[in-house]
Amino acid sequence: MAKNVTLREAWSGHADCLSCSLRESVLFAGLKEEDFEKIHDPIDQYLLQPGAYLYHFGEQGDYMFTVRRGALKLVQYLPDGNQRIVRLARDTDVLGLEALLGGTYEHDAIVLQTTEICRFPTRVVRALSEENPALHRELMSRWQRALSEAEAWLTELSTGSARQRVARLLLRLMRDQNSRECELFSRENMGAMLGITTETTSRTIAEFKRQGLIIERSANRFLLDIPNLRRIAEG
């Protein structure tokens, strides 16, 4: 487990935004060629392994990030040391929006699955957004998406029995993917998303397996029985 890889070690090159393969779905989607010329700072790409920290809670937010591939968790901690995962960031998601206000990051951002990421200076976005309505709208849209997500976690993933929560999480993870298969996270991480213990998560998943609601295709990759899971989710 690459626990302590620094960003410097994970550097994989400068990005060329103009020919970015995700150009259409990324924060800078609305920018024109002439806008990109205003960006004099380099935009770097990184390749990160599970366990790596993208940034820490309380750090000065000098950079923002776009996830090109992979998955990260955004974690907050309780005074008793317990952790709660408040959001996931996956393909094309933006990380570090809060940095635009000039403050610090609000979470630990930790890699869950091998992740490719672009890093750009916060001040670039701040400057461009003041004169570029398209970027301005895109930013608000990103904030709204994050807010909707957080609220969905409150209503769907923090309410009801463990069975219901796990089923809802599975359906939610599936929705983002295109395939009918779905790679799960560790039981501990799933528990931290659902506000339940690792053991209860494990028991519930194991029970779903026995009941044929999910079928393990390969290590921790599952095929889901969506209709029946949905029935459980709606309890």
Added chain:
Amino acid sequence: MAKNVTLREAWSGHADCLSCSLRESVLFAGLKEEDFEKIHDPIDQYLLQPGAYLYHFGEQGDYMFTVRRGALKLVQYLPDGNQRIVRLARDTDVLGLEALLGGTYEHDAIVLQTTEICRFPTRVVRALSEENPALHRELMSRWQRALSEAEAWLTELSTGSARQRVARLLLRLMRDQNSRECELFSRENMGAMLGITTETTSRTIAEFKRQGLIIERSANRFLLDIPNLRRIAEG
């Protein structure tokens, strides 16, 4: 209980933003006199009683709102009919940010305590924000505040024992007020904020009363023993 008061019936006059007593802390704080002249639409004020709906989930978001006084809950519903309160809106909070993106409201907004509110057309904000950096920044700050709040509800109010959650809610309600006293919401509403039942909420509050952690000054107004509540909250 004024359950079915329409906004029309609750109308209490046009607002004069330039001489608004909350001018400094409101969404329009950064606007200059010449900016206000661009607002040709009337801005209306309303006085709403507990139980009134400010707007419904799924309605077209033509208006945004500023709370001048009072409290509202933002509610989402589960398929099984259970409700979950995902946020509170209190003095100087803005409601309906999501309307800026041109869609519908994401919650039911329901009055909890007698509320004074200003209503302004969404398109006014949309137009002004594209050319006004101060308003632009203010909007980002409002988005971030809503997001932080939602995440705090995930970590503080949806995790741990019922005792801890209730204690954390009390401390959080207190923080916003200036006084050492605090008016509570109904047990049912508190339960819907914490993801626990009405009975458990009632039992917990009653126990806090017996232990002297909270003292009932008048009907449902309490004086809090903050240090000891904090000890419980941190478990």
Added chain:
DNA sequence: CGAGGCGTTGAATGGCCTCAACGATGGTGG
């Protein structure tokens, strides 16, 4: 080969939910 991480399972406890009843309060209508 041993160590450690992870998923799983068991047993026992306890905390929360469910269902139920009751008093207090406030509003309504006869």
Added chain:
DNA sequence: CCACCATCGTTGAGGCCATTCAACGCCTCG
């Protein structure tokens, strides 16, 4: 004016479900 009803907070009893603590097998990695 008062009987009546609905709502709300409270409390009790019982049962279930999640937690806690523990053990074990499997796997990877050093």
